[in-house]
Amino acid sequence: MKKIKLSVVPGDGIGNEVMPHALDILDVVGEIHGGLDFEYEHFEYGCDYYLKHGKMMADDGMERLAESDSILLGAVGDASKVPDHISLWGLLLKIRQEFELGINVRPAKVFKGIDSPLSDPAHFDLVIVRENSEGEYSSVGGRMYRGDDEIAIQNNVFSKRATKQAMEYAFKLSAGRSHHVTSATKSNGIFHAMPFWDEVFSETSAQYEGITTSQQHIDALAASLVTHPQRYDTIVASNLFGDILTDIGAAIMGSIGIAPSANLNLNGKFPSMFEPVHGSAPDIAGQGVANPIGQIWTVKMLLDHHGEEEMGSVLLDTLESVAAERILTPDVGGNATTDEVAGEVIKRLKRKV
Ligand SMILES: NC(=O)c1ccc[n+]([C@@H]2O[C@H](COP(=O)([O-])OP(=O)(O)OC[C@H]3O[C@@H](n4cnc5c(N)ncnc54)[C@H](O)[C@@H]3O)[C@@H](O)[C@H]2O)c1
Ligand SMILES: O=C(O)C[C@@H](O)C(=O)O
Ligand SMILES: [K+]
Ligand SMILES: [Mn+2]
Structure with missing residues (x-):
């Protein structure tokens, strides 16, 4: 037993x-x-x-x-x-x-019997790999001064180890699926962490032959996850981006009440x-x-x-x-x-x- x-x-x-x-x-x-x-x-x-x-x-x-x-x-x-x-x-x-x-795996797919709120949902079946231990969820920072002078500093933490681990997991997962990994980035606006994220992504993708890749800025990706979810197979995202994308994935399935992780x-x-x-x-x-x-x-x-x-x-x-x-x-x-x-x-x- x-x-x-x-x-x-x-x-x-x-x-x-x-x-x-x-x-x-x-x-x-x-x-x-x-x-x-x-x-x-x-x-x-x-x-x-x-x-x-x-x-x-x-x-x-x-x-x-x-x-x-x-x-x-x-x-x-x-x-x-x-x-x-x-x-x-x-x-x-x-x-x-x-x-x-370090990894949070969250699938989203057309669920038999549950109506998607999308007016004409194409068949989608995707999985989001969310980095789950650092990134925007960091306790590094602090608050100082009071009143109108108060400031809050929140430092993001992106280690090569955790970033690469999430990306490698996404590539391996995708190898048993539709062989495509999309990276959620924002390297136009987030000056240090996201160009780093992009570099680790291209370095990682070079290790995985036969898996095609794309990268999209998080805002455009969020919009297109709603309008064209069928275009996605495996998405790899930082902690906060993954948090948001997986609620969208749940929403287009029909309810956050059905999504697992x-x-x-x-x-x-x-x-x-x-x-x-x-x-x-x-x-x-x-x-x-x-x-x-x-x-x-x-x-x-x-x-x-x-x-x-x-x-x-x-x-x-x-x-x-x-x-x-x-x-x-x-x-x-x-x-x-x-x-x-x-x-x-x-x-x-x-x-x-
Ligand atoms: N992983 C977690 O444990 C987790 C995740 C999200 C939020 N939270 C916490 O939960 C609390 C509420 O957060 P929130 O309102 O932002 O998110 P929530 O997911 O609890 O609720 C969001 C909306 O979805 C609905 N909903 C959620 N689960 C449902 C289900 N199984 N069936 C039907 N409807 C469902 C709720 O009624 C609500 O309208 C907060 O304290 C938040 O920090 C915890
Ligand atoms: O990760 C979080 O912020 C908690 C919750 O929103 C979740 O998605 O598990
Ligand atoms: K939960
Ligand atoms: Mn969440």
Whole structure:
């Protein structure tokens, strides 16, 4: 029996509403497989934890999370309780940075059964590789003076190691897809970091024969991701550009509620982390209408990561079959609840046991 030990961090808001379904689904996947078992350790880290303890996670939190094979996370943040930069830096970004999760893989494709808001969506199936540990998300800088003289300095950090790692990952990923990598740049306006980014991109591309490349400034790329998503295969982007592009990717699929992501550690020193692209959605939390597809598709990425691609495909096909029958939450035009959508997925999976 293959055992996969997961740290489970539902986090805040709708993270708590979609996570239980993800775990139920993992259990059914284990049954279908016959030789696969998941063991869970639950962590109540998040903004409520902060209100009680004055920190987003326990002092030994990172050590305990490190004991698992992977981390499954919901969403972090509730600005009504804790300022967003404190909650994110104290949990989500802390895990991404300290566990060296240098790569964030976020696919976007025409999802069977879900209408894209594009009036005439061509078939698109793309993946964005987001550098996940540095770039614009840096703690280097500071604030000084008060009042009208106050200044804030935020330094971007681009290391050759992390930049190249993200780019190499994108080229390797693209080799199993449509053999084209697009670099998201802004070397016309960002004077130091982005010309550096472009140089590392051309240096990296020279190592990968048979893969064509293009580069676009982030503004034009963002626009053309909306108007011509079918032109893209693999896009590599810095931390902030990747953050924005992946919300666009989610939006053109139909909802941010369906987009998954994998935060990958490539050196084997720490567990990787799997979470939907969306946040805690305070505006709909507690209503039972959060779309569970993002969290469940995230489980598919976790299964792929652990070498269970066959189970991953079964899960994605099942998800699309449920959507195709219009059993959908309101964000994608349906009137089903979170429980109804996830319940239908589980019912269909159980038929395969
Ligand atoms: N990776 C993460 O954990 C993550 C990601 C984004 C935002 N956040 C945090 O979440 C909080 C809210 O942020 P936000 O409002 O900018 O982004 P959000 O993703 O939480 O919500 C944006 C919009 O999308 C909707 N939405 C999101 N997920 C949905 C789902 N599964 N089903 C249906 N609708 C869904 C919300 O209702 C909202 O209207 C903030 O504290 C932010 O810092 C965390
Ligand atoms: O990376 C972030 O800024 C948090 C969230 O917006 C995300 O995309 O995971
Ligand atoms: K999330
Ligand atoms: Mn984001």
